[in-house]
Amino acid sequence: MLNKILISIPCYNEAQNIEKVILELQSDFSVADILCVNDCSKDNTLEVIKNIEGIRFLNLPINLGYSGALQTGFKYAVENNYDYVIQFDGDGQHIASEAKKLYDKLINENLDIVIGSRFKENSGYKHGFFRTMGTKIFIFLIKLFTKQTITDPTSGFQVLQKEVFTRYSKIHNFPEYPDANLIIEMLLLGYKIDEVPVKMRLREFGVSMHGGFWNPIKYMIRMFYSILMIFINFAFQLKK
Amino acid sequence: MIQHIFYIIIGLLLLFYILTKVKKKHFAEKESLIWLFSGFSVALLAVFPQLLGLVSGFLGVAYAPTALFLMTFFAIVIILIRKEEQITIINDKIKELAQRNAILEEKLRTKF
Numbered sequence: 001m002l003n004k005i006l007i008s009i010p011c012y013n014e015a016q017n018i019e020k021v022i023l024e025l026q027s028d029f030s031v032a033d034i035l036c037v038n039d040c041s042k043d044n045t046l047e048v049i050k051n052i053e054g055i056r057f058l059n060l061p062i063n064l065g066y067s068g069a070l071q072t073g074f075k076y077a078v079e080n081n082y083d084y085v086i087q088f089d090g091d092g093q094h095i096a097s098e099a100k101k102l103y104d105k106l107i108n109e110n111l112d113i114v115i116g117s118r119f120k121e122n123s124g125y126k127h128g129f130f131r132t133m134g135t136k137i138f139i140f141l142i143k144l145f146t147k148q149t150i151t152d153p154t155s156g157f158q159v160l161q162k163e164v165f166t167r168y169s170k171i172h173n174f175p176e177y178p179d180a181n182l183i184i185e186m187l188l189l190g191y192k193i194d195e196v197p198v199k200m201r202l203r204e205f206g207v208s209m210h211g212g213f214w215n216p217i218k219y220m221i222r223m224f225y226s227i228l229m230i231f232i233n234f235a236f237q238l239k240k
Numbered sequence: 241m242i243q244h245i246f247y248i249i250i251g252l253l254l255l256f257y258i259l260t261k262v263k264k265k266h267f268a269e270k271e272s273l274i275w276l277f278s279g280f281s282v283a284l285l286a287v288f289p290q291l292l293g294l295v296s297g298f299l300g301v302a303y304a305p306t307a308l309f310l311m312t313f314f315a316i317v318i319i320l321i322r323k324e325e326q327i328t329i330i331n332d333k334i335k336e337l338a339q340r341n342a343i344l345e346e347k348l349r350t351k352f
Contacts, residue, residue, distance in 0.1 A: 056350070058342040058346050059342055059346075060339070064335055064338060068335055068338075075339055173331075173332050
């Protein structure tokens with residue numbers, strides 16, 4: 001039987017990007033079903049999605065943020081019995097043909113999560129200063145606690161197998177930024193995670209959720225806190 | 241004396257206000273208990289101000305009114321923490337509902 005693959009794309013105000021993203025996916029990775037999760041966009045993202053042939057879409061009645069929309073996709077995948085979920089960004093950063101590389105690695109090496117990494121090989125992708133520093137710190141933390149090197153913990157380009165996204169779909173208060181914190185937790189739980197070097201583009205239109213001066217700092221503080229809570233939880237569980 | 245009566249009236253009004261809210265079901269019974277208790281304490285202290293002296297002696301606070309502030313502070317902190325907890329739970333439930341709504345809506349749309 002063929003594996004059922006779902007490409008889940010959380011979209012918030014991506015009217016200008018989304019059509020191109022989907023058309024690219026349909027031509028370069030046609031074996032998968034495509035799901036757009038419209039996170040109550042203020043622009044006409046919904047209308048754009050509605051008019052695209054051959055995709056599924058969910059329309060959230062209230063804005064749940066990136067992670068809420070992402071989790072909705074996982075719930076949809078569980079409900080519709082998918083075997084694999086590919087997280088894909090709606091802003092055009094991720095390249096459709098690279099999705100196959102991630103998926104193939106997951107299948108061939110029997111992994112649980114495969115992350116598309118911009119930094120495993122030099123792909124020429126550049127972050128701002130704060131984000132580069134932050135990423136370096138998170139790489140160090142992951143290495144310190146799990147002995148594994150994850151070069152791009154903030155990459156949203158991931159393939160997950162069924163057990164993983166089923167687990168994610170059930171988490172209450174799913175973390176607002178599901179990055180290094182979730183990776184550390186899943187590694188500690190014994191899931192197999194690896195990376196594939198991928199190329200990514202810079203976004204063409206719209207605003208990144210990590211843009212500006214204040215957002216990266218907020219992100220860092222929350223991420224540290226989230227990682228700390230994971231360790232506290234683990235320490236308690238070990239005692240039990 | 242006038243002051244004394246004034247505080248008794250304040251205490252009773254507060255108690256009455258809370259009770260009306262409970263009666264009208266504006267408060268959940270479980271939640272109203274802590275408010276009812278605070279209203280009752282205010283009324284009690286207004287009627288028997290000497291109680292405050294006893295409490296502050298027990299808590300080891302030299303200046304009696306400070307004991308009152310201390311107790312109020314603790315009560316408010318407890319109430320706030322409970323509220324925070326409830327808001328988190330409600331947020332999570334709303335999120336669940338929104339997600340469920342979106343998935344069901346898709347089901348309905350694709351079925352017909």
